[in-house]
Amino acid sequence: MTPDHAQRIAITTWRVYAHPLPAGYHVLAERLWPRGLRKADLPLDAWPKDLTPSTALRQWFAHDPVRWDEFRKRYLAELAEQQETARALLTQAAGSPLILLYAAHDQEHNGALVLRDFLQTLVKSPPDAA
Numbered sequence: 001m002t003p004d005h006a007q008r009i010a011i012t013t014w015r016v017y018a019h020p021l022p023a024g025y026h027v028l029a030e031r032l033w034p035r036g037l038r039k040a041d042l043p044l045d046a047w048p049k050d051l052t053p054s055t056a057l058r059q060w061f062a063h064d065p066v067r068w069d070e071f072r073k074r075y076l077a078e079l080a081e082q083q084e085t086a087r088a089l090l091t092q093a094a095g096s097p098l099i100l101l102y103a104a105h106d107q108e109h110n111g112a113l114v115l116r117d118f119l120q121t122l123v124k125s126p127p128d129a130a
Contacts, residue, residue, distance in 0.1 A: 009090060010106040011110040011119050016042065017103070024097030027089065029112040031058060034103035042101075046092065050085050053111050054078055068109045075111060079118045087120055 031052040061071040102112035
């Protein structure tokens with residue numbers, strides 16, 4: 001992906017239960033399927049589980065805002081090991097807004113925010129610099 005092409009990717013987060021979903025390339029940023037939703041009711045373009053928090057990290061965090069800073073640090077370390085997968089996702093979404101869907105109630109402390117920030121960093125840095 002060229003830097004010029006990458007600069008055009010808008011990356012946003014959206015709660016999976018808020019309808020209607022905005023237009024774009026829809027990516028589920030959760031390791032587990034959201035409760036109460038049928039797969040037929042959620043139009044997804046991708047569900048890259050390798051880019052979601054590990055099961056151990058997700059269970060440790062347990063959506064506790066007190067653990068947010070440490071969760072963010074650990075999750076970014078996990079994502080650093082998945083740069084190739086993350087860049088592939090950006091390439092797939094090129095030309096469309098990238099919508100990271102999350103299920104958490106907390107709009108300020110969820111994994112989709114960390115993934116968004118990580119992807120935005122990749123967009124700004126060429127593959128050789130990563």
